[in-house]
Amino acid sequence: MDLVEFLIKTATIFSVFVLTLVIAMYSTWAERKVAGFIQDRMGPNRAGPGGLLQPLADAGKMFFKEDFIPALANKWLFIAGPSLAMLTALLASAVIPFGSTFRFDGHEVALQGVESNIGILYVFGVVALGVYGIMVGGWASNNKFSLLGAIRAASQNISYEVAMGLSLIAILMMSSSLSLGEIVAQQHGANWNIFYQPLGFLIFITCSFAECNRVPFDLPECETELVGGYHTEYGSMKLGFYLFAEYINMFVSSSIISVLYFGGYNYPGMDWVYEQLTAALGSQTGHNVATLIGTAVFFGKALFFVFFYMWVRWTIPRFRYDQLMNLGWKKLIPLAIFNIIITGAAVLFLKPVITSWLN
Amino acid sequence: MQLTNRSKQVSNKEMTLMERAYLPAIATGLAITIKHFFAKKVTIQYPEVKRYLGPVFRGRHILKRDADGRERCTACGLCAVACPAEAIQMVAAERQKGEESLYREEKYAAVYEVNMLRCIFCGLCEEACPKQAVYLRHDEFVPVFAERDQVIWGKDLLVEDMNNRYTREAWTKEEAHVLDAKRAHGEATNVVPRAIP
Numbered sequence: 001m002d003l004v005e006f007l008i009k010t011a012t013i014f015s016v017f018v019l020t021l022v023i024a025m026y027s028t029w030a031e032r033k034v035a036g037f038i039q040d041r042m043g044p045n046r047a048g049p050g051g052l053l054q055p056l057a058d059a060g061k062m063f064f065k066e067d068f069i070p071a072l073a074n075k076w077l078f079i080a081g082p083s084l085a086m087l088t089a090l091l092a093s094a095v096i097p098f099g100s101t102f103r104f105d106g107h108e109v110a111l112q113g114v115e116s117n118i119g120i121l122y123v124f125g126v127v128a129l130g131v132y133g134i135m136v137g138g139w140a141s142n143n144k145f146s147l148l149g150a151i152r153a154a155s156q157n158i159s160y161e162v163a164m165g166l167s168l169i170a171i172l173m174m175s176s177s178l179s180l181g182e183i184v185a186q187q188h189g190a191n192w193n194i195f196y197q198p199l200g201f202l203i204f205i206t207c208s209f210a211e212c213n214r215v216p217f218d219l220p221e222c223e224t225e226l227v228g229g230y231h232t233e234y235g236s237m238k239l240g241f242y243l244f245a246e247y248i249n250m251f252v253s254s255s256i257i258s259v260l261y262f263g264g265y266n267y268p269g270m271d272w273v274y275e276q277l278t279a280a281l282g283s284q285t286g287h288n289v290a291t292l293i294g295t296a297v298f299f300g301k302a303l304f305f306v307f308f309y310m311w312v313r314w315t316i317p318r319f320r321y322d323q324l325m326n327l328g329w330k331k332l333i334p335l336a337i338f339n340i341i342i343t344g345a346a347v348l349f350l351k352p353v354i355t356s357w358l359n
Numbered sequence: 360m361q362l363t364n365r366s367k368q369v370s371n372k373e374m375t376l377m378e379r380a381y382l383p384a385i386a387t388g389l390a391i392t393i394k395h396f397f398a399k400k401v402t403i404q405y406p407e408v409k410r411y412l413g414p415v416f417r418g419r420h421i422l423k424r425d426a427d428g429r430e431r432c433t434a435c436g437l438c439a440v441a442c443p444a445e446a447i448q449m450v451a452a453e454r455q456k457g458e459e460s461l462y463r464e465e466k467y468a469a470v471y472e473v474n475m476l477r478c479i480f481c482g483l484c485e486e487a488c489p490k491q492a493v494y495l496r497h498d499e500f501v502p503v504f505a506e507r508d509q510v511i512w513g514k515d516l517l518v519e520d521m522n523n524r525y526t527r528e529a530w531t532k533e534e535a536h537v538l539d540a541k542r543a544h545g546e547a548t549n550v551v552p553r554a555i556p
Contacts, residue, residue: 038395041402202382315388 081137082241099295138230149229153220164207166336254305265294431492441487444475
């Protein structure tokens with residue numbers, strides 16, 4: 001790796017993180033705006049044009065609030081909790097392929113923080129660590145209710161991770177690769193996984209709602225029924241980190257959904273567009289412009305799912321905790337296993353038949 | 360008693376397969392909420408846009424002057440007696456020679472104070488006043504205050520400004536309804552406000 005490549009790599013990783021943070025920041029604004037529109041009101045519109053400076057105003061407010069640590073709390077763990085939640089949420093964004101590759105002067109730069117051939121395993125590993133952020137926060141608060149809330153949140157996250165992983169296996173069986181870049185490349189054009197895996201997609205999206213602690217699975221932090229959850233003792237920017245981590249999680253899981261089931265940067269007719277562009281602008285510029293269009297398509301898909309999260313939030317009421325556990329263990333996991341069996345049978349028996357037909 | 364025509368008979372019947380499938384119901388719900396996304400917003404941008412309060416709205420108090428600019432109030436104290444919240448206090452004084460252009464009668468209120476924390480805006484002072492001097496404005500609230508010395512409003516705030524006289528088009532609910540009906544039919548577009556009797 002020479003110096004140029006090193007610099008390019010550093011810049012890519014840096015910009016991926018900054019991009020994720022900015023999108024998460026503005027999803028807090030978007031959430032309030034969507035909530036307003038769905039409830040027939042305007043939402044924030046005082047800070048800046050259309051309320052666009054609202055995230056900055058919120059951040060300012062959180063910084064000026066009292067930074068309180070309970071006397072008997074474990075001080076270091078109390079600070080580590082929100083940092084862990086934020087860190088794990090942010091780390092997962094490193095392997096998301098935002099687009100195909102940029103070409104200039106013989107260098108090929110992938111629009112992806114890290115090109116890893118175990119990308120999806122890495123995402124799951126890092127997302128699973130998010131439970132520590134919650135658990136450490138609840139434990140370090142030295143408050144029985146926070147601890148109970150943390151245990152509740154942890155058990156929910158872990159049980160939905162099982163169904164999520166199982167629903168994903170069907171995708172892995174079809175693509176026989178763990179690399180996110182490879183999975184996207186296989187869904188070339190309109191050959192998206194959603195058409196082969198509708199059931200898997202439903203399970204996956206349900207589980208990612210639960211993983212992000214969003215309505216209808218937001219029991220870890222519902223303040224109305226259960227008087228706060230693991231973050232009862234948190235205030236100021238430390239609480240802000242927990243809430244912000246939720247929005248980062250939202251964007252990351254929307255990106256993962258878009259990559260796994262909706263073809264990431266692929267769109268129908270992309271080959272034709274690519275040919276036209278390379279013919280018109282030369283091979284390098286045409287390739288780069290085509291990549292930019294693909295990236296825009298990717299963000300369109302990912303941000304639609306961010307919107308979908310908010311849309312669902314104002315539609316479906318919260319689950320009761322036993323219903324939530326029932327759904328996770330008794331409905332989603334059997335369905336996911338059923339999906340694996342069907343996919344396995346299809347891959348084993350149907351695929352050779354179809355390929356022999358085609359040949 | 361039926362209040363709306365939206366009531367529905369509740370039943371305990373078995374759910375159909377479609378209903379039990381759960382997902383169609385979620386899709387219906389999502390459709391309902393997204394419909395609101397594009398609906399007309401009912402919000403009013405308050406400090407810039409203010410809703411019309413109606414001619415019988417009871418807002419902040421005003422002490423009227425007559426057509427010559429003389430104060431109508433004679434400090435009889437009937438408003439204070441009628442006030443259920445005991446928010447009104449006044450000190451009467453005698454009109455001196457040369458003050459005929461200031462006060463209509465021989466007696467006037469040297470001090471007239473309304474405690475805005477006590478006032479319940481019931482409008483009984485309006486009704487009690489025999490001189491048509493005190494009114495609750497239909498077009499202005501009592502502004503928000505944060506200081507103790509802003510609670511009690513003296514004559515400096517209450518007495519009418521002759522350069523910006525307060526009039527209203529309708530004085531009773533019935534008159535207001537008649538006026539609204541006329542407006543709706545396009546009959547009365549520009550109603551001349553009636554002088555206060």
